[in-house]
Amino acid sequence: AATKETRGFQTEAKRLLHLMIHSLYSNREIFLRELISNASDAIDKLRFAVVQDASLAEGVGDYRIQISVDADAKTVTVEDNGIGMTRDEVIENLGTIAKSGTAAFVDQLSGDEKKDSQLIGQFGVGFYSSFIVADRVEVLTRKAGTSVEEATHWESEGEDEFVIDTANRDAPGTTITLHLKSDADEFANDFRVRSVIKKYSDHISVPVMMPKAVDAAGAEDEEEAAPAAPEWEAVNEAKAMWTRSRSELSDEDYKAFYQHVSHDYDEPLTWSHNRVEGKLEYTSLLYIPRNPPFDLWNREGARGLKLYVQRTFIMDDAEQFLPLYLRFVKGVLDSNDLPLNVSREILQQNPSVDSMKSALTKRVLDVLQKMSTKNPEQYQQFWNTFGQVLKEGPAEDFGNREKITKLLRFASSHTDDPSQTVSVEDYIGRMKEGQEAIYYVAADNHVTAKNSPHLEVFRKKGIEVLLLSDRVDEWLMSHLMEFEGKAFKDVARGQLDLDDGDEIEKKELEEAKEQSQGLVERMQSVLADRVTEVRPTVRLTDSPACLVVGEQDMGAQMRRILEAAGQ
C-alpha cells in the first residue's frame, strides 16, 4: 500500500474547517485548551490501557504534556506521551467528523463569533480549532504498542485536503505543531502561552510543562545553554481538582473545571462537591448547568458522569449513576470500590453502583430543593430550562416521588400566566377551606387550557386550577396520585360536580335535570355512537356544553399523542 497519500476532508469537516478559518476571530486562544484537553484524554486512555497490559508503558516515562513555542519559526507545539493513534485512527479522527452532533453544531451557529466559538468545545470539534490560528498543522503520532517505524505523519492547510504518510517516532504519543498565521503570532510568545495554560489547565491532572525560562542576565551560562535540551517545568497545578478539599478551592476553580467536564463554556448554575467515607468510598462533584446540551432530547445523546476509579480515568458518560430524569447533571465520580478494569457491563451488575446511584440522586434532588428555597430566581431559571426533564421523574423514580413533586412548577389559574411558577405547596397554601383535591386541567397548549369550559365553575367559586400544556404532563399526572394527602384531580374527568355541600347548587341541578329531560334524551339518541352519556350540569357558566372523560379513561392529550404515534 502507498505510504504517502493525499485525501479530502469529509464534507461536514470541510464546512467546519471553513468556519474555523474564516469566521472565528474572537477568543482564539481556545485552540490551546482543546489541544491540551485532547492530550490529557490521550494520557488518561494510555493509563487505563496499561492496567490491562503493562507492556504498553515501556519507554513512556512520567506522563506529561509539553508545550513549546518558537518565535522565529512562528510555531507552537503540543506534545504528549499518551496513547497515540494508528494511521487509520488518524484518518478517522482528523479527517472526518464522526459525531452526529456536528450537523446540530453547524445549525446552531448564530453568526455571533463569541457564542459560536463557545459552541466549538461543546460539539467536540476541538482539534479543528487549530486552524483558527494556524495556516498549516502537522501531527506526528505513534500508537502505544506499535513500533518506531509505524508512526504516522499528517499535515494539512485546512481547506480541502490533508497529506498522510508513514514516519518514525521514538516513543508512543502525539506531537502537534501549528504554523501560526501571521496575525496569530502572539501564540509563539512564551509568556502569552503560559497565561493561557494557567487559565484553562490548572485542574488537568497531568503536568502541562514549558521550557524553563532562561534568564539572560542571570546565572545560566549562555554558551552552554544553547545546545542543551531544555529543562521543563510544570505551568499548571496538575492536581485532579476533585481530590482537593473544598476549602482549598475557589468558585473560579469550580467554574473552570465545569467547563472541562461539560464542554459548556458558560458558568454552571451551582455545584455540589462531596467526599463520602464509610461502607462505600467515593468523591463526587456534580454540576447543574445553566444551558441545555444540544442533545438533551436525543435518545442516544451523551449523558452521565465522568468515571474515575482511584483517580484513574475509566470512562466518559457513565450513565449508570444517575436516573434518566437527571440527565442534565454533569460531573465526576471517583470511586474507591470499583475495580480498575470495570466495564459498562460490570457497572450494570455491580451492587455498589446502585447504592451510589441512589445516594447521588438524593444529593441532586437536595441541591435543587435548596436552590428552590434559597434562590428562587435561580431555581426558576433551572426550571425553565430543565423542568420538562424533571417531569419524567415521578414515573421513573417512585421512591423519590414526594421530593420530585415538591420541585415541580406549574402554570395556574391563580395568575393565568403561561410561565410555570406555581409549586404544589404554593397551591395547597391557597386552598379553600374544605378543599380536598389539587385540581388541574391538561390541554394541548396554554390558551386552550386556560379557556377550558371545565374551569368555569372553579373560577366562579374561586378555586385554583393548575394549567398543564406540556406534552409530558398527562404522563406525569398519571404517576402523581397525591401530595400530603391531597389527591390530584383532572377537572375534565368523571363526575366532577364539586361536592362542597352547596345546597343552592344541588337545587339548581335538580331543576336543570327536570327542565332538560326531553333535550337530554334527544341528544343521547343522536349521539348514541359517540358518547356514553349526556347529562345536565351546573358546572358551566358561559359555555353551553363540554366533553368529560370517564374516570378510568385515557386523557384526551394522551390519546392524541398515541394517535400521532400511530396506535
Ligand code: ADP
Ligand atoms: P474530541 O476530543 O471531542 O473527541 P477532537 O476534535 O478534539 O474531538 O479530537 C478528535 C479525536 O482525535 C479524539 O477523540 C481522539 O480520538 C483523537 N485525538 C486528538 N488529539 C489526540 C492526541 N493528542 N492523542 C491521541 N488522540 C488524539
Ligand code: MG
Ligand atoms: Mg477534544
